[in-house]
Structures are given as structure tokens and as C-alpha cells.
Amino acid sequence: MGIPSTQASNAIIYLTYGAFLVTGCYIAWRLRHQSKTEWLSSNGTQKGLPLALNFIASALGSGILFTYPQIATIAGVQGLVVYALSSALPLLVFGFLGPIIRRKCPDGFVLTEWTRRRYGAVAGLFLSICTLITIFLYMVAELSALQQIITVLTGLDGLAAVVVQCVVTTIYTSIGGFRVSFVTDNIQGAMVVGLIILGVIAVGVETHIDRSLIEKSGLLNSSLLGWQLIYILPVAILTNDFFLSGFWMRTFAAKTDKDLWIGVSLATFAVCIILTLVGASGLLAAWSGAWSFGDAEGGYIALFLLLGQLPAWVVGVVLVMVVSLSTSAFDSFQSAMISTGSNDLFRNKLNLWAIRALVVVLIIPVIIVALKSPDILQIFLISDLVSAAVVPCLVIGLSDKFYFWRGFDFVVGGLGGIFTVFLFGLVYYKGDATLASNLLILENGLYANDWSAFGAFVAAPIGGLLWGFGACGLRIATLYLISRIRGHRFDALDRPVPVVAYEETEHERVLQPSDDATKSGKFF
Numbered sequence: 001m002g003i004p005s006t007q008a009s010n011a012i013i014y015l016t017y018g019a020f021l022v023t024g025c026y027i028a029w030r031l032r033h034q035s036k037t038e039w040l041s042s043n044g045t046q047k048g049l050p051l052a053l054n055f056i057a058s059a060l061g062s063g064i065l066f067t068y069p070q071i072a073t074i075a076g077v078q079g080l081v082v083y084a085l086s087s088a089l090p091l092l093v094f095g096f097l098g099p100i101i102r103r104k105c106p107d108g109f110v111l112t113e114w115t116r117r118r119y120g121a122v123a124g125l126f127l128s129i130c131t132l133i134t135i136f137l138y139m140v141a142e143l144s145a146l147q148q149i150i151t152v153l154t155g156l157d158g159l160a161a162v163v164v165q166c167v168v169t170t171i172y173t174s175i176g177g178f179r180v181s182f183v184t185d186n187i188q189g190a191m192v193v194g195l196i197i198l199g200v201i202a203v204g205v206e207t208h209i210d211r212s213l214i215e216k217s218g219l220l221n222s223s224l225l226g227w228q229l230i231y232i233l234p235v236a237i238l239t240n241d242f243f244l245s246g247f248w249m250r251t252f253a254a255k256t257d258k259d260l261w262i263g264v265s266l267a268t269f270a271v272c273i274i275l276t277l278v279g280a281s282g283l284l285a286a287w288s289g290a291w292s293f294g295d296a297e298g299g300y301i302a303l304f305l306l307l308g309q310l311p312a313w314v315v316g317v318v319l320v321m322v323v324s325l326s327t328s329a330f331d332s333f334q335s336a337m338i339s340t341g342s343n344d345l346f347r348n349k350l351n352l353w354a355i356r357a358l359v360v361v362l363i364i365p366v367i368i369v370a371l372k373s374p375d376i377l378q379i380f381l382i383s384d385l386v387s388a389a390v391v392p393c394l395v396i397g398l399s400d401k402f403y404f405w406r407g408f409d410f411v412v413g414g415l416g417g418i419f420t421v422f423l424f425g426l427v428y429y430k431g432d433a434t435l436a437s438n439l440l441i442l443e444n445g446l447y448a449n450d451w452s453a454f455g456a457f458v459a460a461p462i463g464g465l466l467w468g469f470g471a472c473g474l475r476i477a478t479l480y481l482i483s484r485i486r487g488h489r490f491d492a493l494d495r496p497v498p499v500v501a502y503e504e505t506e507h508e509r510v511l512q513p514s515d516d517a518t519k520s521g522k523f524f
Contacts (some may be wrong), residue, residue, distance in 0.1 A: 004312045004319075009154035012316050013161055013492040016323040017168050019319070021189060021492030024172025024331075028180045036352050040339045041109035043081030046182070051254055051263025052270070053189035054182055054332075055091055059271045060192060061138075061329035063145040063320050065277050065303050067380075071229075072282030073291060073299035074447050076219035078226035080279040086233035088272035090241045095264040098251040100398060110245045111253040112344050113288050118397045120523035126414070128344035130390055132337065134243040134383045136366065139333045141379045143370035146326045152304045153315055161369040162370065165323075166363050169331040173338075174359040178249060188328035193270060195321035196471065200277050202314040203284065213287045225447060228454045232446065235457050237383035239391035240281045243383065246336035337362060381442040381453075388460040389417025393468040403495050407523035408475055413468025420463020421456045428455055475524060 004012070031038075044052075072080040105114040112131055116124025147158030148504070172180050241247055254260035285291035290309055291483040292298060298305060307315055338359050342348055350358075393413030396402050418440065425436025427469065428451070438444070439456055446453050476492050483490040 001180050003155060003312060004316055006156065009156055009319065013320045014164065016320050017164050020327050021168045021171065024180055024184050025175065027183045028172045028176030030177045031179050034179065038179060039352060040172045040342060041249060042179050042182060043109055044255055046253045046259065047257050048259040048262030049256055051250060051259060052266035053336050054185045054232065054250050055263055055267030056252065057185040057192065057328035058191035058332045059091060059267065060274065060325055061142050062149055062274060062326040065142055065149060066145060066300055068275055068279030069282030069285065069302040070299045072279045073286055073302050075223055075229060076221060077228040078222045079229055080276065082226065082229045083233055084272050084275040084279060086237050087275055088268045090238040091268045091271065093238065094247055094251045095242065095261045098260050100111045101259040102252060109249055110340050110343055111242060112340060115394065119407030119410050120484045120521050123410050126411050127394065127474060128340065130386060131243045131245055131340055135245065135333050135337045137241050137379045137383050139330065139366045140332050140370045142326055142333065143366060149322050152301060153319060159371065162367065166329060166367060169327060169334055170359055170363050173334045174356040178335045178339055181331045182253065185328050185332060188324045191324045195317060195324065196274050196277060199317050200319060202317060203281065203310065206310045206314060207288050210289055211286045213289065217286045217293060219283055232454055232457045235388050235461065239387040240384045242391045243387050245340040246332040249336060249339060264437065276299060325444060334359060378442060379447065381446055385421065385442065385456060385460055386418060388457055389464040390414035392461045393464050394480050404493055405472060409468045409472040412471035413464045416467020417460045417464025420459045424455050424459040428452060
């Protein structure tokens with residue numbers, strides 16, 4: 001058994017945090033004269049490689065050490081490959097849509113700002129609430145995962161590490177804002193890549209495979225769940241990425257569209273490889289005998305069962321990697337939460353000290369909820385189901401062909417998609433309202449041996465679009481009747497008139513038509 005001593009574990013954990021604190025504070029001090037706008041965002045400043053490291057750091061987190069090995073023990077190689085690809089490939093969407101959003105909203109830095117301008121304040125607030133709740137849940141999941149990992153790896157109480165991490169990231173994030181998070185993510189992202197490589201080599205050298213267990217495990221075979229995940233995971237993760245402001249802030253931070261493409265392309269490749277390697281530990285745990293077949297609970301900690309058979313120095317390397325993964329993800333969520341809240345709720349009218357105070361206040365409820373150690377995968381699934389209902393109705397507004405699409409249609413569609421999941425549950429569970437309600441939070445998880453989760457992720461987007469177009473038709477019909485009754489001209493289907501808006505270029509401020517300015521921004 002390779003658990004480091006208590007003294008060694010404490011030294012590894014807290015020296016790593018100390019290094020991040022010193023580095024973060026130094027960078028924040030160098031940026032102390034930045035304006036409020038620079039504190040909240042870094043539009044048009046970053047090249048391809050730093051963007052790639054940031055997308056890598058933001059896309060990962062310590063929770064991957066639970067979820068990816070677990071899927072390997074449940075759905076085998078098929079499930080693992082699908083999960084890794086479904087997590088990595090959606091990053092390319094920011095390369096596709098990023099230039100469009102940046103052109104339509106050149107002075108914004110989050111998706112919610114474009115939503116506000118395109119659909120109106122009510123719709124913008126609706127998406128902002130979805131976004132803030134999602135980020136909050138991700139922060140909770142990150143701290144919960146960290147606490148559990150520290151306890152499993154070292155036998156120490158993970159609460160201390162949770163508190164220290166929150167203090168460290170809050171200090172340097174409150175001082176330096178988004179820019180310090182961006183720079184520290186470069187360092188932490190590079191560390192994670194290096195540590196993953198070192199960890200893989202160590203595990204490969206030290207793990208002994210029992211070849212007779214490979215065929216016996218059945219993990220090389222396809223399964224019903226594996227085929228279901230080919231649909232569920234891309235829909236869930238792709239749509240949920242739209243709710244993560246950290247990705248959009250990095251998209252806006254790209255210096256050029258080319259830099260953005262370089263960043264997301266490199267990140268996609270790296271994230272796919274990293275997640276596959278991490279998930280493969282579940283396979284190794286099964287084939288080495290560390291994890292017993294059929295032990296569903298043990299699959300959740302398959303990586304740590306495997307590490308229990310390896311030397312202490314390997315666990316030490318993994319500890320540093322865990323702290324790096326968790327810190328980089330958590331400070332990204334913090335800066336994204338504060339920048340989104342400042343922009344959407346306060347319209348950036350708060351001074352910097354008030355914003356910094358929000359950073360400190362925010363962390364308290366996150367810690368309280370995280371200490372309850374909720375199911376990390378279920379947290380993600382709830383958020384994924386909501387995004388699957390909301391995002392399809394949101395992106396319709398990106399097309400000029402749907403100029404008549406309004407905020408009312410978007411909001412009704414999003415809420416209707418969630419309600420459709422409940423209706424599907426009533427049908428699936430033969431009228432049992434309790435089970436149908438539980439389906440909204442995927443109480444049975446993603447890996448239930450039935451069609452409930454699959455049906456929920458089909459119902460959410462399709463139901464959302466049906467409700468949205470139904471709302472659109474009802475709205476237009478209502479406006480038509482009102483115009484006939486009042487004797488006014490019916491203009492609900494008129495194309496918006498382009499207006500001239502200011503847009504900054506590298507050398508001068510010029511007047512030119514803004515794509516987003518052609519949108520009415522009306523809710524109804």
C-alpha cells in the first residue's frame with residue numbers, strides 16, 4: 001500500500017498551495033494598476049498557446065479522477081472513448097461560434113451579454129441565472145471532489161485542503177481578477193500536462209496486469225449503455241459548455257480568430273488524450289484485480305484502488321496533480337462567476353472593492369454545500385439536463401434567418417423543455433408523478449439499466465424546440481390580432497433595420513454596421 005506518511009502528505013499538499021499563492025499574488029501585484037474592465041476581462045489580448053493551456057485547465061478538474069475511471073468500469077472501452085470525445089470535441093464549438101459572437105457583440109465578454117442584446121433584458125437575466133447556478137454547482141462539485149480525493153489518497157480530513165484552496169484562490173483572484181486567473185491557468189495547465197505524463201509512466205511501469213481478467217471483465221465489449229451514451233453525452237456536455245462563462249471569457253480574450261482556433265484545437269486534442277488516460281485507470285484497476293467486477297460503488301474510486309497498489313511516490317505525484325487540477329478549475333469558476341454577476345446583475349456599475357467583496361462572500365455558501373459531499377456526477381447531470389433544454393432555443397437567434405425569434409420564444413422554449421422531461425417521466429413511469437419528478441434531477445443517475453436517462457435527454461431539446469416554436473407562433477398570432485383590433489400595422493415579421501454602431505479596431509475607432517445592432521433585442 002503506497003500511502004505517504006501524514007507529514008509527507010501535508011507537506012506535498014500545502015507547499016503546492018503555498019507555491020500557487022505566492023505565484024498568484026505576485027502576478028496580481030504586477031497587475032494592480034489595471035482598470036475595472038481589465039479586471040473583469042481580457043478581450044483581444046491572448047495568443048493561441050496560452051489560450052490552449054487555459055482551455056485545458058478550465059476543461060479539467062479533480063472530479064475527472066472519479067467520473068472517467070467509473071465509466072470505464074461500467075461501460076468499458078466504448079463508454080470511456082465516447083465520454084472522452086464528448087468532453088473534448090465541444091471545445092471546437094468555441095472556434096466556430098466564437099468569431100460570430102465576438103462580431104455580434106464586440107465589447108462583451110460573456111455569452112449572456114449577447115443574449116441580453118439579442119433577446120432583451122428578461123431573456124438575458126434568464127440565461128444569467130442558468131449560468132450562475134451552473135457555475136455554482138461546478139464549484140461545489142470541485143470542492144466536494146477535492147475533499148473526497150484528499151481523504152481517500154492520504155487518510156487526512158479533506159476539509160482543511162478545501163478551506164486552504166478557497167483562501168488561496170480567493171486572495172489572488174480578488175486582487176488580480178480574470179487576468180491573474182488566466183496567467184495562473186497557463187502555469188497550472190502546463191503542470192497538469194506534465195504530471196499526467198509522469199503519472200501515466202509511473203502507473204504503466206508499476207501496474208501488473210492479469211491477462212486472464214481482460215476477457216473475463218467484458219470491458220472490451222459494447223453495451224446498451226455504451227450505445228446510449230453516444231447520444232446522451234455529446235448533447236449533455238456540448239450544451240452545458242454554453243453555460244460556462246469561463247470558456248466564453250477565454251474566447252473573447254483571443255487576439256484573433258486564428259489564435260482562437262489554434263487554442264481550441266490544441267486544447268481539444270490534449271483534453272481528449274488526458275481524459276482517456278485518466279479513464280484508462282478504471283480498466284487497469286479491473287485487469288490488475290484492484291477493482292472487483294460487479295462492485296458498482298468501487299468503480300467510483302477505481303483509480304484510487306489502483307493507486308493503493310503502487311509506491312508512495314506515485315501517490316505523491318498524483319497529489320500534486322490533484323491540487324493543480326482543482327486550483328486551476330476553481331479559480332476559473334470564481335473569476336467567471338464574479339465577472340458574469342458583475343456584468344449581468346449589476347451592469348458593471350460596482351467599483352472594484354465591492355466586486356472583490358463579492359468574491360469573498362460568494363465562497364462561503366459554496367463551502368457549506370460542498371461539505372455535504374454530494375454526488376459529483378449527479379450535480380453535472382442536473383445542469384446538463386437544463387442546458388439541453390435551454391441552449392437549442394438560444395442558438396436559433398444566431399441565424400439571421402430567424403430574425404423574428406424573440407426572447408419570449410427562447411424563455412418559453414427553455415422552460416418548456418424542462419417541463420417536457422417531466423411529461424416524458426409521467427409516460428415512462430405510467431403516471432407516477434414522484435418518479436417523473438425524480439427524473440428532473442436524474443435520481444437514478446446516468447448509468448441506470450433502462451431508458452429513463454436517454455429519454456430525458458431526448459425530451460429536453462426536442463420538447464424545448466417544440467415549445468419555443470409554439471410560443472413563437474402564438475406570439476405572432478397574438479400580435480396580428482392586436483394589430484387588426486387596434487388598426488395598427490402588423491410588423492412582427494418585419495426585418496430589423498440595421499443601425500450603425502461603434503466598433504473598436506486595432507488602430508482606430510470606426511463606425512460600421514454591427515450584426516448585433518440589427519437585432520431588436522425585444523422580449524415579445
